[in-house]
Amino acid sequence: MPLIIPPYIPEGYEEDVVDLDGGDIRGLVIGKSVRLWWEHGVPCPCRTYRTINGRTNATGEPQQTCTRCGGAGIMYVNGQQIIGAKASTQDSLKLYAELGPHAKGTMLVTLLPEHVADHLDRYTLLDGCRTHSELRKRKGTVDRLRYPVLTREFTSGSEDDASVAVQRSIGVQFCMASDAEGTVTDVELVEGVDFEVNADGRIDWTLGDGLGTAPAVGEHYSIRYYARPRFVLEDHIFLTRDLYVRDNGVLCLTAMPVKALLVLDFLGGEPPVADDNPQPTSAME
Numbered sequence: 001m002p003l004i005i006p007p008y009i010p011e012g013y014e015e016d017v018v019d020l021d022g023g024d025i026r027g028l029v030i031g032k033s034v035r036l037w038w039e040h041g042v043p044c045p046c047r048t049y050r051t052i053n054g055r056t057n058a059t060g061e062p063q064q065t066c067t068r069c070g071g072a073g074i075m076y077v078n079g080q081q082i083i084g085a086k087a088s089t090q091d092s093l094k095l096y097a098e099l100g101p102h103a104k105g106t107m108l109v110t111l112l113p114e115h116v117a118d119h120l121d122r123y124t125l126l127d128g129c130r131t132h133s134e135l136r137k138r139k140g141t142v143d144r145l146r147y148p149v150l151t152r153e154f155t156s157g158s159e160d161d162a163s164v165a166v167q168r169s170i171g172v173q174f175c176m177a178s179d180a181e182g183t184v185t186d187v188e189l190v191e192g193v194d195f196e197v198n199a200d201g202r203i204d205w206t207l208g209d210g211l212g213t214a215p216a217v218g219e220h221y222s223i224r225y226y227a228r229p230r231f232v233l234e235d236h237i238f239l240t241r242d243l244y245v246r247d248n249g250v251l252c253l254t255a256m257p258v259k260a261l262l263v264l265d266f267l268g269g270e271p272p273v274a275d276d277n278p279q280p281t282s283a284m285e
Ligand SMILES: [Zn+2]
Pocket: 044, 045, 046, 062, 063, 066, 067, 068, 069, 070, 071, 073, 074
């Protein structure tokens, strides 16, 4: 006989009823939100086949030449703009000290219930900016960096008079290459002179090739630039948060906002996806 243990519900208590107002909580998320670009991360169906002793079998590995995942095994689909309420963001200096640029930065975000996430999902903070530095080996006329370069428009003071407002538009903050022997050139490469940032947020070396200042294909360069912070989902807090709420005397199962812990994206390679450089599709109202 199955062991059945009924819950103890003292008289006067209602079962499964809370006093939260779903509408109010939704309003709080909407009222304190920022724009995010949300991409669903799903396993890529590509597989590597090998023939051994006349028998062909899938190895279980993604294809290193796959055009959807680039060998990472994850592809991103359904890219779209959503909103979320940011609770906190931080970059972990301790991990940075141990692991270098693979530091584990986190962001806690509250999302509307229609945006329930899954592990592997990727979030780009459209209303955010961070600085990223990296070492690259030139691959071609156009180079893709770890993140798309964000051209940041902002106001600063003039160099002569801090009370005079100057509009600035900056993507790359610093760039310097080494030569074929690996020796640093000591020549700073300047955006708009030696290279340009194209619409995909990538480095186009055409200008520097014309001037003879660009590094040759295969040579290294160091680059520091603005980028939108990109995160992947690490943890669902309240994976599902649907509750019974009494509304004008009627008991309704109400979907509540969900909380997600996001970490800065340093997963594997750089999957080639359509929405590599997401842009806001609508303004906040
Ligand atoms: Zn693939």
